[in-house]
Amino acid sequence: xxxxxxxxxxxxxxxxxxxxxPRRSDATRTAILTAARERFAADGYERATIRAIARDAGxxxxxxxxxxxxxxxxxxxxxxxxxxxxxxxxxDPRRMGEILVGHFLDLWEENEVLTVMLxxxxxxxxxxxxxxxxFRDQLVSxxxxxxxxxxxxxxxAALVASQILGMALTRYILRLxxxxxxxxxxxxxxxxxxxxxxxxxxxxxxxxx
Amino acid sequence: xxxxxxxxxxxxxxxxxxxxxPRRSDATRTAILTAARERFAADGYERATIRAIARDAGxxxxxxxxxxxxxxxxxxxxxxxxxxxxxxxxxDPRRMGEILVGHFLDLWEENEVLTVMLxxxxxxxxxxxxxxxxFRDQLVSxxxxxxxxxxxxxxxAALVASQILGMALTRYILRLxxxxxxxxxxxxxxxxxxxxxxxxxxxxxxxxx
DNA sequence: GGTGTTGGCCAACAAGCGTTGACCAACGGC
DNA sequence: GCCGTTGGTCAACGCTTGTTGGCCAACACC
Numbered sequence: 001x002x003x004x005x006x007x008x009x010x011x012x013x014x015x016x017x018x019x020x021x022p023r024r025s026d027a028t029r030t031a032i033l034t035a036a037r038e039r040f041a042a043d044g045y046e047r048a049t050i051r052a053i054a055r056d057a058g059x060x061x062x063x064x065x066x067x068x069x070x071x072x073x074x075x076x077x078x079x080x081x082x083x084x085x086x087x088x089x090x091x092d093p094r095r096m097g098e099i100l101v102g103h104f105l106d107l108w109e110e111n112e113v114l115t116v117m118l119x120x121x122x123x124x125x126x127x128x129x130x131x132x133x134x135f136r137d138q139l140v141s142x143x144x145x146x147x148x149x150x151x152x153x154x155x156x157a158a159l160v161a162s163q164i165l166g167m168a169l170t171r172y173i174l175r176l177x178x179x180x181x182x183x184x185x186x187x188x189x190x191x192x193x194x195x196x197x198x199x200x201x202x203x204x205x206x207x208x209x
Numbered sequence: 210x211x212x213x214x215x216x217x218x219x220x221x222x223x224x225x226x227x228x229x230x231p232r233r234s235d236a237t238r239t240a241i242l243t244a245a246r247e248r249f250a251a252d253g254y255e256r257a258t259i260r261a262i263a264r265d266a267g268x269x270x271x272x273x274x275x276x277x278x279x280x281x282x283x284x285x286x287x288x289x290x291x292x293x294x295x296x297x298x299x300x301d302p303r304r305m306g307e308i309l310v311g312h313f314l315d316l317w318e319e320n321e322v323l324t325v326m327l328x329x330x331x332x333x334x335x336x337x338x339x340x341x342x343x344f345r346d347q348l349v350s351x352x353x354x355x356x357x358x359x360x361x362x363x364x365x366a367a368l369v370a371s372q373i374l375g376m377a378l379t380r381y382i383l384r385l386x387x388x389x390x391x392x393x394x395x396x397x398x399x400x401x402x403x404x405x406x407x408x409x410x411x412x413x414x415x416x417x418x
Numbered sequence: 419g420g421t422g423t424t425g426g427c428c429a430a431c432a433a434g435c436g437t438t439g440a441c442c443a444a445c446g447g448c
Numbered sequence: 449g450c451c452g453t454t455g456g457t458c459a460a461c462g463c464t465t466g467t468t469g470g471c472c473a474a475c476a477c478c
Contacts (some may be wrong), residue, residue: 051465
């Protein structure tokens with residue numbers, strides 16, 4: 001019924017050098033994880049019920065509890081991925097905006113996990129914290145390598161996040177029709193210079209009110 | 210306990226020329242509406258329970274049902290506001306980005322309703338539809354008056370929405386600390402030119418991949 | 419071939435939800 | 449001063465949720 005493409009990481013599993021041996025239940029574990037990812041992405045945390053996830057995976061709800069402990073454990077397992085931002089070294093800093101926008105579009109298209117993170121981060125405190133963590137650890141440190149004054153890195157990263165998350169919000173969550181209709185190339189052409197400016201343009205003198 | 214500052218619009222009330230006469234229960238009605246707005250803004254639709262709203266308003270949950278019919282009716286009453294975008298006539302089209310960003314910041318600061326709409330629109334289908342409607346009716350028609358080719362208005366409005374909603378998301382929903390730390394003037398100075406470009410700059414030739 | 423372990427289902431639990439209807443107290447017109 | 453109307457509380461219903469423990473079948477090992 002479902003395709004099992006990756007080995008899940010089990011909650012509470014201590015990493016003992018050798019990865020855990022394959023088990024007969026791996027297919028079920030992965031089916032649960034896949035169904036959970038889809039449900040969380042589509043419905044958010046509260047409306048994605050364990051019963052619905054189990055139904056999608058074709059097994060009993062109690063199996064979810066046995067393999068992932070609780071609904072929160074399952075959610076943590078779904079979010080257990082790290083998005084690979086490009087290392088800033090070796091990239092043309094003048095095309096950083098363009099590169100970053102393209103990379104984020106790829107991430108969003110290929111992986112439902114980011115949709116989960118954003119949709120859940122809006123209503124669920126744990127999801128929000130996770131989103132803040134990703135922002136803090138990845139985007140700020142990237143900005144620190146690119147922008148002129150490292151002290152401005154958090155503010156510049158925040159501006160970049162506002163544009164990139166805003167595009168993700170309108171395109172993948174709210175699905176505003178004109179936003180969905182934009183091609184990848186158009187988005188890169190419009191947003192790339194914006195992100196580039198947020199990263200490297202001189203800090204503007206605020207407008208007088 | 211709570212301040213009642215405005216008269217609520219009652220669900221199902223048909224507008225018969227003269228506004229409905231004041232009733233003894235108006236204070237309670239408004240208290241419910243205020244508490245509901247705060248709860249919906251803070252917790253989203255599913256986690257904001259009628260019982261919690263009633264507790265905040267200091268009355269019994271059944272009163273909420275009596276006055277607003279159902280949870281969805283209450284939610285509709287909370288969203289029953291129309292945000293007043295500036296009429297494009299008489300405004301300097303070259304400063305439109307700056308004006309628009311400032312106006313949206315004002316709207317967001319003064320009114321929790323937009324927070325409700327965004328937070329609920331992410332998980333609740335009805336909220337999402339409402340958000341799409343506001344976008345379609347207000348932002349696109351504004352873009353039509355400002356941008357060079359009216360046919361491009363939806364795409365340009367979508368880009369503007371991505372930046373403005375993204376700022377709202379990171380500042381008022383996710384509360385990324387560096388975003389919250391930005392002053393109103395900094396935000397206008399950074400985002401104003403972006404929005405201006407999305408509205409009036411010539412449509413760019415997409416980057417080759 | 420018996421036996422312990424694993425994978426899975428079933429039925430039920432307590433809690434919380436939106437919602438309902440019966441009931442009581444205070445007000446207002448005659 | 450009476451009585452219909454209004455504002456409000458209380459207790460309960462039916463349902464869904466996350467979660468639990470008992471039970472059965474299939475496998476693995478000696």
